[in-house]
Amino acid sequence: MYAYDELDRTLINERVSEFRDQVRRRLSGELSEDEFKMLRLQNGVYLQLHAYMFRVAIPYGTLSSKQLRQLAHVARRYDRGYGHFTTRQNIQFNWIKLTDLPDALADLAEVGIHAMQTSGNNTRNVTSDQWAGVAPGEIEDPRIWSELLRQYTTLHPEFSFLPRKFKFAITASEHDRAAIKVHDIGLRLHKNAQGETGFEVLVGGGLGRTPFIGKTIKPFVAGRDLLSYVEAILRVYNQYGRRDNIYKARIKILVHELGIEKFAKEVEQEWLQIRDGALALDDAVIEEVRSRFTYPVYENLPNLPEELKKAAHDPKFEAWRKNSVFPHKVPGYAIVTLSLKPVGGPPGDATAEQMDAIADLAEKYSFGEIRVGHEQNLALPHVAKRDLPMLWRALDRIGVATPNINLVSDIIACPGLDYCSLANARSIPIAQEITRRFANHETANLIGRLHINISGCINACGHHHVGHIGILGVEKNGEEFYQITIGGRADEHAVVGTLIGPAVRYGEVADVIEDIVEAYLALRANPDELFIDTVKRLGVEPFRERVYATR
Amino acid sequence: MPLVKNGQISDDPFVHVADGAELPADGAILIPAARFLEDPETLLRRAGKTGVVWPNNRDIDDLVPYLDRLAAVALVFPSFRDGRAYSQARLLRERHRYRGELRATGQVLRDQFVFMLRAGFDTFEVKKESDAEAFAATAKRYSVFYQPTGDGRITALNRRMQLRHSESAGQ
Numbered sequence: 181m182y183a184y185d186e187l188d189r190t191l192i193n194e195r196v197s198e199f200r201d202q203v204r205r206r207l208s209g210e211l212s213e214d215e216f217k218m219l220r221l222q223n224g225v226y227l228q229l230h231a232y233m234f235r236v237a238i239p240y241g242t243l244s245s246k247q248l249r250q251l252a253h254v255a256r257r258y259d260r261g262y263g264h265f266t267t268r269q270n271i272q273f274n275w276i277k278l279t280d281l282p283d284a285l286a287d288l289a290e291v292g293i294h295a296m297q298t299s300g301n302n303t304r305n306v307t308s309d310q311w312a313g314v315a316p317g318e319i320e321d322p323r324i325w326s327e328l329l330r331q332y333t334t335l336h337p338e339f340s341f342l343p344r345k346f347k348f349a350i351t352a353s354e355h356d357r358a359a360i361k362v363h364d365i366g367l368r369l370h371k372n373a374q375g376e377t378g379f380e381v382l383v384g385g386g387l388g389r390t391p392f393i394g395k396t397i398k399p400f401v402a403g404r405d406l407l408s409y410v411e412a413i414l415r416v417y418n419q420y421g422r423r424d425n426i427y428k429a430r431i432k433i434l435v436h437e438l439g440i441e442k443f444a445k446e447v448e449q450e451w452l453q454i455r456d457g458a459l460a461l462d463d464a465v466i467e468e469v470r471s472r473f474t475y476p477v478y479e480n481l482p483n484l485p486e487e488l489k490k491a492a493h494d495p496k497f498e499a500w501r502k503n504s505v506f507p508h509k510v511p512g513y514a515i516v517t518l519s520l521k522p523v524g525g526p527p528g529d530a531t532a533e534q535m536d537a538i539a540d541l542a543e544k545y546s547f548g549e550i551r552v553g554h555e556q557n558l559a560l561p562h563v564a565k566r567d568l569p570m571l572w573r574a575l576d577r578i579g580v581a582t583p584n585i586n587l588v589s590d591i592i593a594c595p596g597l598d599y600c601s602l603a604n605a606r607s608i609p610i611a612q613e614i615t616r617r618f619a620n621h622e623t624a625n626l627i628g629r630l631h632i633n634i635s636g637c638i639n640a641c642g643h644h645h646v647g648h649i650g651i652l653g654v655e656k657n658g659e660e661f662y663q664i665t666i667g668g669r670a671d672e673h674a675v676v677g678t679l680i681g682p683a684v685r686y687g688e689v690a691d692v693i694e695d696i697v698e699a700y701l702a703l704r705a706n707p708d709e710l711f712i713d714t715v716k717r718l719g720v721e722p723f724r725e726r727v728y729a730t731r
Numbered sequence: 732m733p734l735v736k737n738g739q740i741s742d743d744p745f746v747h748v749a750d751g752a753e754l755p756a757d758g759a760i761l762i763p764a765a766r767f768l769e770d771p772e773t774l775l776r777r778a779g780k781t782g783v784v785w786p787n788n789r790d791i792d793d794l795v796p797y798l799d800r801l802a803a804v805a806l807v808f809p810s811f812r813d814g815r816a817y818s819q820a821r822l823l824r825e826r827h828r829y830r831g832e833l834r835a836t837g838q839v840l841r842d843q844f845v846f847m848l849r850a851g852f853d854t855f856e857v858k859k860e861s862d863a864e865a866f867a868a869t870a871k872r873y874s875v876f877y878q879p880t881g882d883g884r885i886t887a888l889n890r891r892m893q894l895r896h897s898e899s900a901g902q
Binding site: 185187188190191194197198202210215218219301331332334335336337338339340341342415418419423453457458459464465468469 | 811812813814815817818819821826840842845846847849850861872873874875876877878879880886887888890891892895
């Protein structure tokens with residue numbers, strides 16, 4: 181965990197007081213709605229269909245038990261008793277009152293949580309691998325750099341009014357769990373031929389109506405140069421990114437229009453002028469930030485404790501363990517993913533009671549630490565394997581032990597037309613219906629890894645382009661229709677999915693998904709060939725035939 | 732529109748001269764960039780002070796040759812959502828060492844003051860009277876800054892390093 185110091189605390193308190201003043205001026209009429217809109221967005225406040233929505237940052241997906249309890253408190257005190265975890269390591273509250281917002285922010289500030297730049301045309305919450313610091317084989321903990329970037333991007337005096345939103349993601353593992361290739365800037369920690377650690381920098385990835393996979397702008401940037409290199413990219417973008425058309429304003433369009441070589445050249449020119457300036461990070465500064473991350477003192481524990489052997493006789497426990505428990509870098513410990521995707525439930529939602537209970541369990545079993553992943557699930561990052569059976573029973577009691585991690589019912593979905601004023605179609609009920617169709621765990625297990633992502637409009641908050649199966653809601657003559665893509669993925673092999681055919685009606689979506697899955701089961705070369713690999717091998721045609729033959 | 736200079740509401744010695752309008756023989760003027768660039772040498776020899784209003788979509792490199800003879804540069808915020816002039820301001824101050832008046836014009840609201848001060852602006856054509864009056868208080872709103880800019884405010888990272896050094900010196 182990163183421990184805020186007095187300076188961090190002072191800054192977020194100053195931000196709360198500024199926002200309180202902005203709300204006061206709006207309520208007194210001193211600020212027009214147009215002026216206030218940008219100011220509230222800078223602080224994560226959207227106006228949705230029914231009420232204000234409040235988006236709170238969980239930088240690089242790390243939470244303490246105390247912080248999670250405070251999120252539960254905000255859900256209970258100012259909202260309707262639940263929160264929604266998003267694909268960018270944020271949590272959203274859907275029913276908050278404008279007049280309550282400054283107090284909610286002040287409550288969150290007490291535990292070092294803020295909502296700065298969770299929306300608006302600025303640098304957004306810096307996201308990272310939810311297994312950072314505990315994943316086996318990681319180069320180093322990417323959260324040190326995430327935190328340096330969090331500080332660097334917070335209230336940046338030059339880049340708070342960019343052409344459009346701007347998102348960073350960082351990974352330090354070979355397997356990319358942070359979806360860095362679909363971010364404006366993606367950073368991959370790796371070692372170069374000389375054995376030095378640095379970053380491969382990708383730029384111009386993003387989803388929305390024009391999806392692009394990020395391109396490598398520089399294969400190796402040393403840690404010392406990270407901030408100056410980022411500043412060079414942002415400066416070029418701030419000056420030359422399009423501002424005439426909101427749909428062409430993301431950096432991906434600038435990179436696409438200029439071409440990556442020309443864009444890289446512009447950035448290089450700018451960077452050479454600033455690389456030895458005040459942004460250069462010397463080792464002492466990096467160590468200072470590193471020193472404020474604390475790590476658990478792990479015990480020397482057996483990798484296969486008696487408790488685990490005994491519990492293996494319980495098939496329900498085994499199903500969960502095989503599905504939701506992942507290897508930890510320390511023997512005797514495990515990473516446990518908590519499914520926020522119960523059968524028939526809205527993906528990513530957690531009630532205040534669940535949050536409180538998870539905070540308690542984290543204290544008991546995970547050194548008081550919780551992680552939030554972009555798949556809209558939570559994780560306990562440091563669980564002793566001997567505690568797994570006890571933990572499982574407790575998680576099961578509060579409904580977050582559905583053994584469906586990475587399976588067909590582990591669906592990513594945006595709030596859709598149930599909440600969002602931008603949406604064209606509903607997302608949540610589609611997800612709920614699909615989870616009911618695939619509620620049988622044996623069937624889901626037989627199907628294997630399969631990511632379904634659902635967005636209720638072209639803005640792609642549900643990352644439909646990079647779902648193994650992507651579902652996009654559109655509106656045709658006042659009716660909800662859904663376009664289906666297959667073959668997308670968001671990991672180190674990121675690619676945008678391919679449309680299989682004409683859009684289908686709301687009532688047909690779950691049937692179509694069943695057809696696609698059945699086609700896959702019939703077509704796969706062997707039971708180990710994942711859905712995504714079958715699509716890669718055969719293309720979309722056999723799936724298209726299966727879906728549209730009878731429609 | 733009130734002008735804030737050196738932290739206080741002040742009279743504006745400069746007159747904005749529009750394209751096509753007659754140039755006053757003396758007195759301080761602010762003229763559009765295109766008109767200035769048509770004949771910069773003559774303009775810079777005028778009896779009064781000359782400043783330029785520089786649009787946010789024009790490369791400031793074109794202005795650099797004249798910087799040491801200009802009395803003021805005004806950078807434009809056509810809307811407070813459009814942040815290009817922040818980059819121009821930092822480049823003028825930090826890269827080109829411009830020391831004259833750096834003015835923010837256009838939609839300038841209280842909520843941008845801190846960002847603008849940090850980017851190097853020292854003079855503000857403020858849209859609303861109430862915002863101009865709130866300048867001093869608003870400018871003091873923040874005491875912690877994460878980014879180094881040319882304004883000299885110490886960053887949080889550097890303050891921490893200083894604290895570390897003083898702690899270890901005291902041991």
